[in-house]
Amino acid sequence: MPLVLLVSACSSDNDNSKGSDDDNDIAVKIGIQNFNESKVLAHLYGEALDRNGFEVSYKELGGFRDILYGAFEKGDVNFTLEYASSTLEFLNEQAGQASPDIDTVMPLLREQLKAKNLTALDPSKAVDSNAFVVTAETAKAKNLKSMSDLTPDLRLGGFADCPTNPFCIPGIQTTYGVDLSKNFSPGDGGDLTKQALKGGAIDVAVLTTTDPDIITNNWVILTDDKGLINADNIVPVASDKLITDGGSTFEKLVNSISAKLDTKALTELNRQFVVDKEDAEDIAEKWLDDNGF
Numbered sequence: 001m002p003l004v005l006l007v008s009a010c011s012s013d014n015d016n017s018k019g020s021d022d023d024n025d026i027a028v029k030i031g032i033q034n035f036n037e038s039k040v041l042a043h044l045y046g047e048a049l050d051r052n053g054f055e056v057s058y059k060e061l062g063g064f065r066d067i068l069y070g071a072f073e074k075g076d077v078n079f080t081l082e083y084a085s086s087t088l089e090f091l092n093e094q095a096g097q098a099s100p101d102i103d104t105v106m107p108l109l110r111e112q113l114k115a116k117n118l119t120a121l122d123p124s125k126a127v128d129s130n131a132f133v134v135t136a137e138t139a140k141a142k143n144l145k146s147m148s149d150l151t152p153d154l155r156l157g158g159f160a161d162c163p164t165n166p167f168c169i170p171g172i173q174t175t176y177g178v179d180l181s182k183n184f185s186p187g188d189g190g191d192l193t194k195q196a197l198k199g200g201a202i203d204v205a206v207l208t209t210t211d212p213d214i215i216t217n218n219w220v221i222l223t224d225d226k227g228l229i230n231a232d233n234i235v236p237v238a239s240d241k242l243i244t245d246g247g248s249t250f251e252k253l254v255n256s257i258s259a260k261l262d263t264k265a266l267t268e269l270n271r272q273f274v275v276d277k278e279d280a281e282d283i284a285e286k287w288l289d290d291n292g293f
Contacts, residue, residue, distance in 0.1 A: 031077035085230035100227035124258035129232040146223040158206025212271030
């Protein structure tokens, strides 16, 4: 879960197991946090593991990180998909160690996870973090390509905490020298904010990079050219025991999925799940087929 979430899906604690004819008796218990993308990612990696003989089950947690790491500790789950910088800051109690550089974040994250007998595998190229988004029409009319192009007259809309969030208005002012506080419209970073952007009530919306409506509406994400936003790459996290039991087969398979997954692909998978209402398992199966798994 990044610092902000996609629109949450309703879910409850629920175990669903799916075995393989080539079952190797190594159980992979995947924890799913209470938002759409977590379910999509769980099935993407889970279906690949199932195809390779692992005994896969899914645990919908009905909550977020505080529940997830308790479930790891109790042994209810032993694998999940996380977000590098946000996880680091959760585990280090917001010590401010995260950065826009994933190569800087990963050793720090692995150090924090080690204390919980957990291991982070290779980060993917898929990133789900805050994004500053404009319509294609606004981008053209106001010549907006990067966040360095922002000007004080632009109307910003987004999460209600934007005026105090260090990665929103204060960060824009510190990093880019632009004060957008005077024309800020508080919203939810979801449907309300997107409707305001679509209707022209705001010029710039704070959304998340993998929000499927960005693709659907052909909106433009402004490039964070000065590195305001921390690196929230998708990162598989597994218990040390699962790493040991699964061996090189487990690690190579998980890392190969991460190597193929990027932000554009994940956004499209979210679109199929949220907009097209396709089943997460079917979405995963098709992506795995298309990518040679």
